[in-house]
Amino acid sequence: MDKDYIHIILADDDEDDRLLFTDAFDELKINTKVNTFNDGVELMDYLNTPDAVLPNVLFLDLNMPKKNGIECLYEIKSDDKFKDIAIAIFSTSSSEEHIEETFVQGANIYIKKPSDFTTLKKVLAEVVTINWQYHTSGLNKDNFLLRL
Amino acid sequence: MELKRIYKSSIFLKSIFVVSIFVIFFISAVTFKHISLVGNSSSRVSHSYEVSLELERLMSYIKDSETGQRGYLITRDSTYLTPYLDSKKKIDESFEKVKKYTQGNRLQEHNLRKLEFYISKRQNYLSLTLHLAMGKSLSDKRLKEKFDIGKQTMDSIRKQIDEMNLVEKKMLKAREINYKDTVKVTPVFIYLTLLVTLVLISISYIRINKDLDRLKMTNNRLALLNESSNLAENVGSFGSWELNIDTNEYTLSDNNYSLLGFKPQGFFASQENFLKYIHPEDLNSFKEATDKLVKNVSLPPFTYRIIRKDKKVRYFRTTGRIVINKLGDKILIGTNSDVTDEVLASLSLEQQNLELEASNKELVAFNYAASHDLQEPLRKIQTFVSRLSEKEGNSLSETGKEYMERINNSVERMRILIEDLLQYSRTTKNEKVFEDTDLNELLDNAKLDLAQFIEEKGAKITNQSLPELKVIPFQIQQLFINLINNSLKYSKAGIPPDIKISCKKVTAADEELIPKSNKEKFYKITFKDNGIGFEQEYAEKIFVLFNRLHNKNEYEGTGIGLAICKKIVENHRGFISATGKPNAGATFTIYLPEETEN
Structure with a gap:
């Protein structure tokens, strides 16, 4: 990579969550650039612009209006130009169905939104510093859900 | 004779x-x-x-x-x-x-x-x-x-x-x-x-006289039988028929005519004439079925519609088989029964079932959505409270800090409650797949899930080897998690929990807890701990939803965990029970049948 920061995108319809997300990265001592989108349509529109800067890690909320996270995941995974993006599912739900489906669709990790800020920071730091190549090669259903 | x-x-x-x-x-x-x-x-x-x-x-x-x-x-x-x-x-x-x-x-x-x-x-x-x-x-x-x-x-x-x-x-x-x-x-x-x-x-x-008498008697008996069979046909709404395959001669009993809305012998009995009353949409399947019969000697019952003389549509069920009479003729005998009520009842039952299923699905969806959507604002309250105490904690008075702490505790409790409720609503048998699963693996997963808690408590868990069974894997894993979690939660202060898991194969007859009518073989898995135990009189109560034995200030718990356990075990056609003594630990026993699926 020729840039010296990690490019991160979050798609989440919840304003509070977007705020907490950017706050957390502001407080973390990692060189990152964070972009946020309000829903799946906005996200996909951005990603599909010809000169878009593709993120290193994409955080996807599942429950979004217009186009939900699963639909976005499906579109991204079916387009070869997005193959280098690591996708982290970032959801309130931790239901078996969602975990199973996103795993099958090819997401890289599943994060249940933590309920305190300290844990949130910890989780985000962990996720953006993962060696994705190493993580993906050993990925299975058990380590797909991030446990801290 | x-x-x-x-x-x-x-x-x-x-x-x-x-x-x-x-x-x-x-x-x-x-x-x-x-x-x-x-x-x-x-x-x-x-x-x-x-x-x-x-x-x-x-x-x-x-x-x-x-x-x-x-x-x-x-x-x-x-x-x-x-x-x-x-x-x-x-x-x-x-x-x-x-x-x-x-x-x-x-x-x-x-x-x-x-x-x-x-x-x-x-x-x-x-x-x-x-x-x-x-x-x-x-x-x-x-x-x-x-x-x-x-x-x-x-x-x-x-x-x-x-x-x-x-x-x-x-x-x-x-x-x-x-x-x-x-x-x-x-x-x-x-x-x-x-x-x-x-x-x-x-x-x-x-x-000849004697034979005549006997013949008369037999004839009487035959007439009586005929009468009673006619009566039976009337009451049972069915009619019998005969078809001589060699001569194509067709005989219909009186009630057949009544079922079609005719007087007895109201039309010339022939297969063509009978076919006239079959609903046009069912005509082909009827012909197929009778063709099969001639080939296969016996005819499994099949249902079709007919149109009566008065244009009413009724459901008939026909069954028959081929017999060979004394003259060597191949004769097809069978019955037609009017099963309209039955068919309509089963149709309406099917409809009701569909409605029930739909409303059940709706309920589950509602339950899930409610719990899920409730979690979201709760999580945010927690996060913002943590953020507030972290950032602005220093400028708060001691009372303010205490209030913050109390808010946090309440929210945490509500979160756990909602999570458990969600878990309970998910523990349904519907659409769950039974798979051959190594229970040892599920136990390991359960321990992994609780690793942090186990470490905190310094607990020691030992287990005998568990069998491989056809189960709903994540439910059994949840069962193990809840049972171990229960033991960890209700441990004595200052004494590290010691949980012993044992397993053996038993027959139903030898176990008091399994109804005597049951003839199956079971795996009996027990979880024995050294915790605070409970009064034996509450042994049944602890499995009831929202039932708690302790004040929530002393021990955290929602009263849902063991109810989930009971539901899971019942989903697998098993049994669960608990025995305990205050301060002497508790033992949870689960029985899982060898063949968990029906």
Whole structure:
């Protein structure tokens, strides 16, 4: 990579969550650039612009209006130009169905939104510093859900 | 049984009939023979009389000729010569007659030849003496000699005729005896055979009467059966039918017509006519089913619609099979039943089931959505509270800090409650897949899930090897998590929890906790801890949703965890129970059947 920061995108319809997300990265001592989108349509529109800067890690909320996270995941995974993006599912739900489906669709990790800020920071730091190549090669259903 | 007897009886009657016919033939043959015999005898009697009569006549003609000759010799009147000359011709005629009558009888023929000789000798001498007497006197010696010979010959004739008469008499006598014998035996014989025939016919009469009675009884019984079957058909709304495959003859019971809205025998029974009443949409499937039947000998029940005479649509179910009757005909027998009520009931049941399923799904979805959506604001309250105490904590008073702490605790509790409720709503059997799973693996996963808590408490968990079973994996894992979590939660302060998990295979009959009617084999898995235990009287209560034994200030808990355990075990057709003693630990026992799926 020729840039010296990690490019991160979050798609989440919840304003509070977007705020907490950017706050957390502001407080973390990692060189990152964070972009946020309000829903799946906005996200996909951005990603599909010809000169878009593709993120290193994409955080996807599942429950979004217009186009939900699963639909976005499906579109991204079916387009070869997005193959280098690591996708982290970032959801309130931790239901078996969602975990199973996103795993099958090819997401890289599943994060249940933590309920305190300290844990949130910890989780985000962990996720953006993962060696994705190493993580993906050993990925299975058990380590797909991030446990801290 | 009854019919068999009648069949046997008919063979008996047939043989009696044949025997009687033979007897009648025999009697008529015998009678004919005897009548012809009688006829013969009488004709022979008359024949004998005729022979004797003719012989007498012959004798008298010979005498006539002699008388005539003598008359002439004495009177020399030629009128006496006429009878002499006439008698010559008459003798010849009479002799021919006798000859004819006695033809075939050797003895008489022999006698007749002798008689003929004597007669001609006598005739010769008569003419000779006549001739001699013409020229000479009657006292001539030669003439006298000739007269003597004539007289002797006459005696011989007489003797011969007597002889012949005697023979005829003897023959007649013999014939009479023979005839009498025959006449005497014949009636006795005929009488006897008639008697035998009479006896045979009487026996058959008795037999026929008996058979008739039996037939009448069988017929009565048959009529009764028929009536009761008609009644049964009426009550049960079904009708029976018969189809002779070889002759294509079709028979429908009365109730079949009523089921189609007709009077009994209201239309000509034929397959074509019946097909007219089948709903056009079901006609093809009906034909397919009956075609199959002819090939497969028996017909599994199939349901189709018919349109009655009054245009009402009803559901029929038909079943049948092929039988071969005594004549070797292939006969298709079967029943048509009106199953409209049944079909409609099952259709409405199906509909209700669908509605129920839908409302159940809705409920689950609602439950899930409610719990899920409730979590979101809660999580944010928590996050912002943590953020507030982190960033602005220093500027808060001690009371403010305490309030913050209390807010945090309440929110945390609500979060756990919602999470557990969510978990409980997910623990349904619907659409869950049973898979062959190694329970040891699920236990390891459970321990991994609780690793942090286990470490915090310094707990020690030991287990025996668990079996491989067909289960819903994540539910059993949840069960293990909840049970271990329970033991960790209710541990004694300051004493590290010690959880022992054991497993053995048992039969239902040996276990008090399993109903006696159950015949299956079970795996009994027990979780024994050294925690605070509980009063045995609450053993059942702890599995009820939202039931707690402790104040929430002392021990965290929502009262949902064990209810989930019970639900999971029941989903696997198993049983769960708990035993405990205050301060002496608790033991949870689960029974999982060897075959968890129905």
